[in-house]
Amino acid sequence: MRRLLVLGAGGHGKVVADAASAGRKWTVIEFLDDRYPEHGALEDWKVIARPADVAGLAGADDDVIVAIGDNARRLAVIEELLSRGVGVTVVTHPAAVISPRASLAPGCVVFAGAVINAGTRIGRGCIVNTGAIVDHDCRLDDAVHVAPGAALGGNVHVGRRSWIGIGASVRHGLSIGSDTMIGAGAAVVADIGDNAVAMGVPARVSTRRDSDGTVE
Ligand SMILES: CC(C)(COP(=O)(O)OP(=O)(O)OC[C@H]1O[C@@H](n2cnc3c(N)ncnc32)[C@H](O)[C@@H]1OP(=O)(O)O)[C@@H](O)C(=O)NCCC(=O)NCCS
Structure with a gap:
């Protein structure tokens, strides 16, 4: 079972998850969002935690993608993840x-x-x-x-x-x-x-x- 963790459960995140689910690589797709736990689901996907928790959550069978629409914020989060040794995938x-x-x-x-x-x-x-x-x-x-x-x-x-x-x-x-x-x-x-x-x-x-x- 390979899981994709999507950081950002907004409109852009929805399309990222949709693109990922159209392929065969990931059997589980879950979101992390700052509005968790109030924001608990997006379409049929669960929001399971906040983005700050990603390093502790991402295991060997997980991939991570950042789905923040704002270009500067998205890049800053990706650079921070990479600097902490959390790999970021491509969808x-x-x-x-x-x-x-x-x-x-x-x-x-x-x-x-x-x-x-x-x-x-x-x-x-x-x-x-x-x-x-x-x-x-x-x-x-x-x-x-x-x-x-x-x-x-x-x-x-x-x-x-x-x-x-x-x-x-x-x-x-x-x-x-x-x-x-x-x-x-x-x-x-x-x-x-x-x-x-x-x-x-x-x-x-x-x-x-x-x-x-x-x-x-
Ligand atoms: C160019 C853009 C950034 C300007 O935004 P803005 O500064 O908020 O501009 P405003 O809406 O206040 O419009 C200012 C003037 O520029 C004109 N204008 C705005 N966007 C224009 C465009 N794309 N082409 C031509 N004229 C445009 C407006 O008609 C207005 O003219 P007026 O002063 O004669 O009435 C924005 O309109 C735009 O095109 N954004 C792209 C959005 C996009 O591609 N989204 C994709 C989401 S995935």
């Missing part, structure tokens, strides 16, 4: 098409209908959401989220913790900085820097945040 829906010549670092999740093509390298804790396309030779740094239906052409680089919004497209060969948000439906046709919010067709930077979070 891929069986209906995702992932090239054997692509690589996924620990903590990644890939949902149904997503396609990841040859030569692409995906960092720790990334989300490749439902129906998203990441074409050949892309590089996604840690904790990037490619939202449902978004598409990256070949050789695109996305920096840490950036979010490509639902249905957005990024032309091949471009670079998107870290901590940047690309709006839903945007068409990115030029490089976008760090700490930016960009939206529209073609995408224009509307806001730039400093590293301390203040907005220009």
Whole structure:
């Protein structure tokens, strides 16, 4: 019996558990959530403890995945787990098409209908959401989220913790900085820097945040 422990029993966690249960690897899936014990179940899955308890709970037959939607928080939790020697797994829906010549670092999740093509390298804790396309030779740094239906052409680089919004497209060969948000439906046709919010067709930077979070 192999068990998957999912940290975070919200909407994103529900889709992570659903993707995991569609495959054959895990016979038991259980959640850990800060709202335990008030939050005791999600769909037909049990919430059994708080995330802080994971190190004591995870045995040799258990795998752990972090299902926190916020990119920065998800990465911080993954880094803390890894530093404490708790392994973090990868969850891929069986209906995702992932090239054997692509690589996924620990903590990644890939949902149904997503396609990841040859030569692409995906960092720790990334989300490749439902129906998203990441074409050949892309590089996604840690904790990037490619939202449902978004598409990256070949050789695109996305920096840490950036979010490509639902249905957005990024032309091949471009670079998107870290901590940047690309709006839903945007068409990115030029490089976008760090700490930016960009939206529209073609995408224009509307806001730039400093590293301390203040907005220009
Ligand atoms: C781009 C985005 C981050 C901006 O959020 P925001 O700063 O809260 O923006 P607001 O909703 O206050 O809108 C501000 C203006 O930008 C416009 N705008 C917002 N999002 C836009 C988008 N994606 N494309 C074009 N224009 C957009 C609004 O119409 C509004 O215009 P106005 O001032 O002329 O009325 C957000 O709208 C977005 O697209 N998020 C992506 C969400 C997503 O992909 N979710 C996936 C979940 S898995």
